[in-house]
Amino acid sequence: MEIRSDDGARVRVRPVGYQPGIDPPDDLDGATPGWHDWLLIEVDARTADGQTWSHHYPSLMVEEARALGGWLHGQATAALGLSAPPATVRFTEPNLALRSRVLRRRRLELIVEFSAESLPPWMRRPSSTIYPLILTVSADALATAAEHWAEHCEAYPPRTQSRFPTHGPQPYRRRAG
Template identity: 80%
Template sequence: MEIRSDDGARVRIRPVGYQPGIDPPDDPERAAPGWQDWLFIEVDARTADGQTWSHHYPSLLVEEARALGSWLHGQATAASGPTPPPAMVRFTEPNLVLRTRAIRRRRLELTVEFSAESLPPWMRRPATAVYPLILTVSADALAAAADQWAGHCEAYPPRTRSRFPADGPLRRHRRAG
């Protein structure tokens, strides 16, 4: 998926395969502890002032990747209503965090926070470093990106039974606006 900001910043994120070197277990019931359905994620980002970086890293579980599309759709839909509260989504691997806040009706500020292996190469890398890429987008553009993301994820079905509760794999946080 690609999300472009009004100011020229953009982020492209797509799954490119299951984590290399990790084969699914023959019998998921007897899988070794710690084996997961990790997806190798390709990220290409550009700041508003033209700095770019990219990386490939197993950043999302298959179920997290699939649920991300629903979360993005939910944020786009919420932007159509009266001032939704800011929202955030985190994943098992902390490389990416996404946050939204409504700017005005049908306009959102989407912040993609990069950390650890996902940081831009020009940043120092202390364990707590975070680089926020802020994108101003329309609800329609976010919904289109969510559709694009869902299409990418169709190529990667879960190879194991879910380890998440029925309410999904994402850790969602809402704050009062």
């Protein structure tokens, strides 16, 4: 998906594959659910003054990526009114976070927060550093981006296998005898 700001800033974000080479945790029973459902996320960003950077990092779990599409769509819908409260979405890996607030009807400010491995290369990297990329966008443009994001995510179903059968109980069969 690509989101372009009125001032020329933009961000392109897309999943490009599952994270390869994930080793299982020592304690599978105590492992975080979805530990092997990490997606490699490619980000290409440009500030309003033309500085660019990109990175390729396992930033989102499959479930988080799918939820992001819903969140973006919800923010686009919220911008159709005037009284939507600011909203934030954060993920397990702190590389990306998004905040939004309605500026006026059908216009909103979307702030993409980059941290850790996702920071622009010109930034210092203490653990608390956050670089906010501020985008002013229309509700329609954000809704389109949300649709594109959802389409990208369809290619990446969760790889986690449930411990429970998904097909329901087996029918009772009489034993011959």
